[in-house]
Amino acid sequence: MREAWDAVAVGAGPNGLAAALALARNGRRVLVLERAQRAGWGLRTDKSIVPGCVHDHCASVLPLALASPFFRSVGVIDRVHWCWSPAALAHPFDDGTAVLLWRDLERTAVELGPDAPRYRGLMKPWLSAGTALLAALLSPLPGVVRLPGSRLPLVELLCFAREGVRSARVVIEHFVGERARALFAGLAAHSTLPLEQAPSAAFGLVLAACGHLVGWPLLAGGTERLAEALVGEIEQHGGTVRYGVPVERLDDLPPARALLLDSSPRIALRIAGARFTPAYRWQLARFRPGPGVFKIDWVIRGTVPWRAPECALAATVHLGGSWEEIAAAERAVSQGRMPERPFVILVQPGQADPGRAIPDYAVMWAYCHVPSGWDGDATEAIEQQVERFAPGFRERIVARRAWKPGDLERANPNLVGGDLSGGWPTLDQLFTRPAFWPWPPYRTSDPAVFLCSAATPPGGGVHGMCGYWAARWAERWLDRLDRGRLSPASGKSVSKAAVSAELTAR
Template sequence: MTGRKANIVGAGPNGLVAAAVLAEQGFDVQVFERNARPGGAAASGSTLGEGTIVDLGAAAHPFAYGSRAFAHFDLAGHGLQWDFHGYPLAHPLDDAESVFLHQDLEATMAQFPADRKIWQLLHGPLVRHPQEILDNATSPLLGIPPHPVLMARFGLRALPPAKLLASAAFRTRQAAALFAGSSAHSMLPLSHPFTSGFGALFGALGQSWGWPVAHGGTGSIIDALLRVLDGLGVQIHTGHQITHLAQLPDADLTFLDATPRQAVQLAGDQLPARLRRRFERWRYGTAAYKVDYLLDGPIPWKDARTAQAGTVHVIGDAAELARAERQVAAGSMPERPFVMVVQPSSADASRAPAGRQVIWSYAHVPQGYDGDAGALIDAQIQRFAPDFKDRIVQRVVTGPAQLQAWNPNLVGGDIGGGSLAGTQQFFRPSPSLNPYSLGVPGLYLCSSSTPPGGGVHGMAGWHAAHRALRDLGRH
């Protein structure tokens, strides 16, 4: 295939992985990125002042750690390092000690003996095969998974709504809260079918290889990818916004690391009418409202062990979490939202000046929310760490509109490329065995709006590029 050319619009992890796959196959690849630096939402900056490293998008990375795409391109050999905390996850509770997801199944179950059997049933087979489970989860749903027997076992655990499973299966508030918090990564109401799949998947990864952070910030993942691309001769044009495909040079293949809304803007009337109508109806989901903190020390949690956790789910018990997620999905802002906190500098000293801590957090808020949720996030953390506000040196708030202005793929603050409600969980972005094709020869979508969805793993770009290579080989 020497001499063939490819264009990539958007330099998020998926676009960069697609570029690497094609360049490895001899394509002359050019990447066009509107921002000054590649990476999309997988980026870091010093927004809290000199000497700080703040993850501007994603922060904890159980998917990136096991990504087949990242392993193929040997990001570790290109400088990527992982940092691990004492616990992958903590979930504080009112009037009780925090409950922890340990990087060990037995240690997790020891916290709630009454729920040991059901926790083992849900997680045991998955914990024993984390790579295979992730490979299944990061493959297109419409097709034969790489490990079909394990996928069938996972499917049985994934089907029930997390709210139903947490209330019916668990006797203890500790196990129910821990499971519900992981299920909330779906950014769906916990009454939605298949939300238990998120709880089982995130729990299994945490109890096997953990939820690590990238040393030096999430941007370090992109830095490693850029070294790969540099070695492959890929040209990256930053500060170069593409508003229509006509602006691109001639190429055999073109990939859009964009959501359906941007794909319509870029491709215009070139898209088949049916696909364009579907894209125009594409639904964006629950948004993130982000607050980053610089503290003069660790968060003073009531349960001091919580400071050793990489991620903390700040909400209370499972019933409160289910109520908050239901309100958000209905477009109402809860007084006590689900807040996710990541404490990277407790494992990675490079994140903050000596004696200080960088804290990353966001709350789930309604799509396009234009209110001020910052005080609610402060209050939720303060609820479980009474002296928290006294530790704040600096605070930076980024609401949904600001997220979208920074990265147009984060429509209305949706960090997952589109809601997973209804058929969009399975038909991303359309009901097709080739979900990456845009119905135009040589034109493909490779964003989180395609399988396997959101997260820093590059697998949408990986699958899209390999599908395009197969399609090209048939002509």
């Protein structure tokens, strides 16, 4: 007798949904179980602060979603409406000026004065490789070499790897001017690593390349639109998504031939640890979360009074001043200390999607990195940073909501200690996350259980590739069970060939 389901995915975050969709399109009978009352996790959107004003819970600016070969191959990105601000990013300084990251490489280079040639030289190889390089970076380590459809020679890939597996400080010191140094420091600080630590440079290079190749887009109406599109695709291909179903242990699950966990290693241990070997349990228990974040959502009257008016051209604004200040802030967080002047990442979505707020008001939010699980209040520190570059901002606040790391983890248990990245992306946790063995890391010591969360490569960000790669290995397991007993699965395939076609089309 066949089991009720070919696969059950626990968690309807972007990776759990991506895994379910990949399997459903291969004709598999797939069930997604979500503890909340709607899908998305980091893709959720709400209007609870001020009616009619739309805030994204977590993810908001989605360059990796637009670059994702899986999302492209299944047409999900065509089911939602993307919007861009004129510039991808603004980085203001205390003298009332700002540097902007534009889609156009030359326009950005001109902003950097004496560093224009250096910036061009740094970015041109990345832009020449195009989105095929981004796709290669969104794969497990062997896939960087063997990714189907990739037109990048191995030697070229190794050169990019050499550039990325460095500290951001090495790249920063390549520049001579403050504008270029601060711009790259802010990009690299998204890594949550100290800027002196490898591979922080990789994050800055990838985000800059995304800015030039696909921009830093938002979704009209909020990021939950992407979750809705993924659920719609799953259901269209025969899959099922159920809400309000917490899963604490294996007994909570219906019979299935494969289990995919869109969860942190900690939760995976709680659910399925009894089926893992002692060595594998030990590896998962040692996996380290990254720093947490403290987030504030605001509704303000009017617009942000930026001292540098060009900041109004970008949906994302980095508030950290000089590169030395940014480096000091991220270093302090990595050492378990809260900096007096945190590096703040601010999003003003109305610059790309004016429908986010009711007339005469604006929606915005910001966050800073804090030590994992930190229980303090960073509201004053964050708002001081905004006020520093936009005097009079506080006078315009109509409503605010603050999220401590613990609040974020209660809303989404995968955000351990408030960590948005699925685990600290240090060199030892970048490609072998969350365990060194078995390989690839989507497999567990139980052949029927797979991990598909951001705790697996390529890590954090909304791209669905953790789910896609886990589904690939789950499909192999199901094929082994089917071999010699069942006819080939029917339905549209999103296996290696489909993603390969998407890459080759570029």
